[in-house]
Amino acid sequence: MSIDTDTARKVAKLARIRVQEADLPALAADLSGILGFMDQLNEVDVTGVEPMTSVTPMRLARRADVVTDGGYPERVLANAPDAREGFFAVPKVVE
């Protein structure tokens, strides 16, 4: 599977990583190389094999549906690049 510049642009957009137009061909080549390596997987007969969901056979533990943590918004916001009046601040989202 080879990745062209358009696909590279689309993947970068989906990943929310800005890539300069001039850098797209090199990115496409890199991604193609890695995906080419993965094409070996097509040699394997996986008929009847379920995709692994958990490496150790375990049931996820359940816990009581109660609040166990919280009540300290200042600590939650302590590392925010921009926090105002007890909230995370971001550029305007809705017009």
Next chain:
Amino acid sequence: MNANQLTIAAARHALRKGELSAVDLAMACMTAMDAGDGLNAFVHKTPEIALEQARAADARLASGDAPAMCGIPLGIKDLFCTKGVPSQAGSNILRGFKPEYESTVTTKLFDAGAVMLGKLNMDEFAMGSSNETSCYGNAVNPWRRGNDDTALTPGGSSGGSAAAVAADLCLAATGTDTGGSIRQPAAFTGIVGIKPTYGRVSRWGIVAFASSLDQAGPMTKSVRDGAIFLGAMAGHDPKDSTSANLAVPDFEAALTGDIRGKRIGIPKEYRMDGMPDEIEALWATGTRMMKDAGAEIVDISLPHTKYALPAYYVIAPAEASSNLARYDGVRYGHRARLAQGDGITEMYEKTRAEGFGPEVQRRVMIGTYVLSAGFYDAYYNRARRVRALIKRDFETVFADGIDAVLTPATPSSAFGLGEMASADPVQMYLNDVFTVTVNLAGLPGIAVPVGLDRQGLPLGLQLIGRPWGEADLLNHAYVLESAAGFVAKADKWW
């Protein structure tokens, strides 16, 4: 001998006897740490915390309440969240991040009396095999090729941990291993590195890379130290839903040195084309050592080995693309400076372009691609099917009575920093060829230093154990370590 050169076991003895104080031990390590800046292993030093913890450890030692790790100075990989101390995962996107909480592993270690000297260098988000993707710059291997002063990689991603332990800047260090990131750097620096069974050690508070593969473990100067350290890290944690609710055995008590009648599997698929003669010879030497100790050597087959790396490089980036979605410039770390009229999408895109280095960007995009509509089945689901087959390969040999599998740890000794710069990314990924199967199958693995190559660099072998069989695995490693008698240290140049 200076106190920083001690093993955990020797320091424990001296501390309990009162021959050494935890404060003096911490001071010796801090002196070595400051003198070791040329290795670029410690990237955030915490001398105040170390002294406070060492004083508390001395008080516990005096009162007779001293767990095995009490007063032991450690380095902590930058991937672990440590309260109030920078925890950046080697990334610019987490510049300035100081967690408001402590990871479960470091909480357990501190509760056991351990002393934190600082945070250790690593590949960005643990993505790398040479510590060259770090935002802090390269960590440097204390080992050199004879009199050649070329700077070598300590391996990765736990490169700072490996360099610090090998250079005696600390007694031991935490590492994490997603595809070989404890075992490969351990092998490159002549130390012991343990990747526990998936679920043995809590992942809570460790910055996530690939959650179904990540596991933390100890990096130490001896197998016994690894057993002591692992015992203090391991155990059930309700905060990690994949943490196993199993009792933690006394790993140190398992080190009997008796492996008579045990069956050691030698997998033919690990004999790779182009493998250096020295690695082949080392593997044969290790096999003979196990045989001489009374184990039975059995040729085995793990037929899907060849597909482990391509499966890994689908699954790990897929999980990483999801895990790293949280770095969006809103809650912590870096936010790009925005231009007039930029909206939230521009904020995400610019922040992530500035904050993530090239290898992390590459893997996030690969992961995004293999999870995208139309390719999910062809790549991600197929890789998960192949992963099931890789696990089945191991289940089959264990069901046939194999107790441990012996393989090389790495396909080469440490290479020069920058030597792989022009290689394509897949060439670097091949470093994980012997270690990655263990993560995919969720098994415990350990790298043990066994010899030196012609250039005077350490080489290691890997032992792979049954799920939850760390105690037995460590005993096998103990036998290999005793037989190999590896005592070489890097000549101090730093």
